[in-house]
Amino acid sequence: MHRYRTHNCGALSLSEAGQTVRLSGWVHRVRDHGGLLFIDLRDHYGLTQIVADPDSPAFGTAETLRSEWVIRVDGTVKERDAEAVNPNLSTGNIEIFARDIEVLSEAKELPLPVFGDLDYPEEVRLKYRFLDLRREKLHNNIVLRTKVVSEMRRQMALSNFTEYSTPILTASSPEGARDFLVPSRIHAGEFYALPQAPQIYKQLLMVSGFDRYFQIAPCFRDEDPRADRLPGEFYQLDLEMSFVTQDDVLATMEPVMRDVMTTFADGKPVTETFRRIPYDEAIRKYGSDKPDLRNPIEMEEVSDHFRDSGFKVFANILASSPKNQVWAIPAKSGGSRAFCDRMNSWAQQQGQPGLGYIFWREEGGVIAGAGPLAKNIGPERTEAIREQLGLGSGDACFFVAGDPKSFASFAGAARDRAGQELGLVDEDRFELCWIVDFPFFEWNEEEKRIEFAHNPFSMPQGGMDALIEAEKGGDEALLGLKAFQYDMVCNGFEIASGGIRNHLPETMVKAFELAGLSKEVVEERFGGLYRAFQYGAPPHGGMAAGVDRVIMLLAGAKNLRDVSLFPMNQQARDLLMGAPAPPTNAQLRELNMRVIPREKD
Structure with a gap:
């Protein structure tokens, strides 16, 4: 017989009943049932129940055992009584009647429990x-x-x-x-x-x-x-x-x-065909370039409904700049004042002035909007918003206004919050997509200059011709350039990123020059790659x-x-x-x- 084990703690079944076996592992826990000791023995593969009765020569040793001691057990495999079968264990139909127990290693008092998955301070978990x-x-x-x-x-x-x-x-x-x-x-x-x-x-x-x-x-x-x-x-x-x-x-x-x-995926559905969503569309609909598509909420622009309206806050924002817009965050089933107030309070906790909202309810067979915004813009505009968004009685909608570049991420967070609060997110699936057409450049507000938005080695869409043409149009044209850059997103997390590379040395140098780096800097910092591109890439x-x-x-x-x-x-x-x-x-x-x-x- 092997010095430590003939089987592992997840291997035994009724087919081994009557056999003498040897197991080794950790004492998971010990239970005393009126003088009869039950020891759960654990190793990497599973858990087996050991029984030690007072007549066994192993009983004296069994009484001394403590959690996480390492032991060797010799014993006989026996079928469990029907009422004692544990269907949650691979070894749940059998138990081992111990004849001999050897302590291989003792354990000090544990600084954290091993049995169960109780939350425990990170400092203790990582130290041990x-x-x-x-x-x-x-x-x-x-x-x-x-x-x-x-x-x-x-x-x-x-x-x-x-x-x-x-x-x-x-x-x-x-x-x-x-x-x-x-x-x-x-x-x-x-x-x-x-x-x-x-x-x-x-x-x-x-x-x-x-x-x-x-x-x-x-x-x-x-x-x-x-x-x-x-x-x-x-x-x-x-x-x-x-x-x-x-x-x-x-x-x-x-x-x-x-x-x-x-x-x-443990049986959870996984997207069969991944949607390809342009970056601008992702920001526009979801407020994020890594949207959680399990959330059905899609934002829409509703600026025209507030332009020159009685709600002067939004009307003035729209009038102050052609870049400014009003976005709607529809929230089906969110049509209660209590929920709308909670969302408004949450927005204020995020450092925002609040979230404008309208909720709809049916009165006398007519669906009407309620809330301060509805009163300010009037029933016709309120109804037009409802029709555009496909909302009905018992639904709500939240609004953000300003330059989308400034509020898009907050709007996306509000979308996520509403979806979670209302239980609209299907937690039991993996929803994957591609985000494509990323900006090639972005504006560094702190340094007041153009810089690469993502991977500097990506190929701009349109290649050298696009770079030259955009340069003529200035910063706005450069910021409009797209890259052959893509991300894979799952359930609101970016899980992959990539791109088609800029493999032409002249195009590479031009792209870096537009980002403020000279040819000399490119040759110095990326000399190996730049040199390689001279010889057929x-x-x-x-x-x-x-x-x-x-x-x-x-x-x-x-x-x-x-x-x-x-x-x-x-x-x-x-x-x-x-x-x-x-x-x-x-x-x-x-x-x-x-x-x-x-x-x-």
Whole structure:
């Protein structure tokens, strides 16, 4: 018999009844039923019930056991009584009558419970992550993670992609976040950077003649943490393809991502055919470039109904600038003053003056609008709004006014809030779409200049001709340029981003010049890529899908820390390993460095 086990704790069934077996694992819990001890023994594979009665030679040891002790059990497999069967366990039809128990390792008093999934302070969970990972839900999330990554690799291989590994120590990149710098011992005073993404390397692979590349790539960005982005590092399904158009990339990756999601969706519907929504339309209808399409609310412009109306606040806003508009956020079933007041109060908590609203009710067989706005604009305009939005009795509508560039994100948040509050969002599905036609440039208000809106290596729609023509038209024309840039969105999260690359050196230089960077700067900062483009670069494009975000959605988790093995805390500290930590003097001497204390404020 094996020293530790003949079976794992999830393997035994009625077919082994009567056999002598050996199991090893953790004591999940011990229950005393009038002198009869029941021990739930747990390992990675499952849980098996152990029974120790006073007549067993193992009973004395069994009485000493505590939670999370590691033990070996020898015993006989027996069928459970009918009333004791546990249908929720794979081993629920059997139990082991213990003959011998060996304690392999004792456990101190636990700083957090392993049994159950009670919420616990993050500081404790991360410091004792090895215990946290024993908890069933988190343990299962990590197992799910490995399965999803394996399926991603399988799907990519089926789509004729080949996995290549790109360097970890590299040069600083222009991805937009802060780099993690690594000092060079050999080259004093110089630094490597950890890759924010394999962007340049994967493009160089296309120039090198490798047709379809992918990898599960670690990426490092010194960013402030948030719920959908871990501090320090994250992983992405990174890919690139040669001789492709935007349609080719989308058509290739849509089934890959759909099939991955469907495999692990636990029966929840997954979008069959992804909608392709232009960026401007997404902002206009949903107030976001990552809309949650499970929410049926779509915003509409209703400016004409308020122009020269009795509601002077909106009428004056519209008259003050041709850019200003009024947007409506229809809320079916929201037609109560209490709900409208709650939404108005929420808007004020967001730093807004409030949310104008109208709600409709039926009186004497006639549907009429109610609320201050309805009184100010009159019944004809109120009815015209209702007809435009397809609303009826018991429905409501909220309004925002001004320059859409200033209020679109707030309007989108109000849409999300109304959808959640009214229960309009179908939580049990995965709704995916593509957002396309992103702006190529955007305006930096702080520095009063044009800059790249997204990936600086994307191809502008129309290429060099479009850049030259837009330059003639000034900033407004440049801001109207679109890029071959696209995002994949699921349930309100961006889960992938990509683009068709600017593979022509002259077009690349022109685009950077319009963003305020000279040819010399381009050659200095992106010399490897610029030089490669001089020697025959194929048209190419690709994308990167956030592995962590995809798994977070599939697991139904609210935070990326719940799908990652050893994450940092919100202050970007690894509480388990004690990182970051001060270097020793010997390490600093080797690197020809010294630490200058930060001046106190």
